Amino acid sequence: MDRTEILKALAHPARLEILNHLKDPHxxxxxxxxxxxxxxxxxxxxRCGLSQSTVSxxxxxxxxxxxxxTKRLGQWIFYKRNEETINEFLATLQREL
Structure with missing residues (x-):
């Protein structure tokens, strides 16, 4: 787990929104x-108002x-939250901050 990369990824509101939407895909x-x-x-x-290239x-x-x-199925790529990494990151923040 690279904490710096995670923090950079979480620094953009659109990426936070994507993770939030993936939390409850139904x-x-x-x-x-x-x-x-x-x-x-x-x-x-x-449909969130972002272009395909921006979403990618x-x-x-x-x-x-x-x-x-990710999981590739034919021409499509499907995305899920990596709960293991997210929980590890949150636990690390809890311990170190």
Missing amino acids: AHFATQEHPLELGVCASQFE AHLGTLQRAGLVT
């Missing part, structure tokens, strides 16, 4: 065609920081 992405158990398809985030950049940053995991 509430935010109920209309997705594929089962939400796979994760949320990147195209679903475009934000999701890439979250992935590099370890905050989301």
Whole structure:
């Protein structure tokens, strides 16, 4: 876990919003065609008013920081929160701050 990368990833409001939406995908992405158990398809985030390239950049940053995991299925990539890393990061903050 790279705390610096996580802090950088969390520094942008759009990335925080993405993580928040991924916390409860059934509430935010109920209309997705594929089962939400796979994760949320990147195209679903475009309805938040962000372009495809912007969404891809934000999701890439979250992935590099370890905050989301991906699963490729054909041409689609599905994203889920990486709860293990998130909980480890929060526990580290609790101990060190």
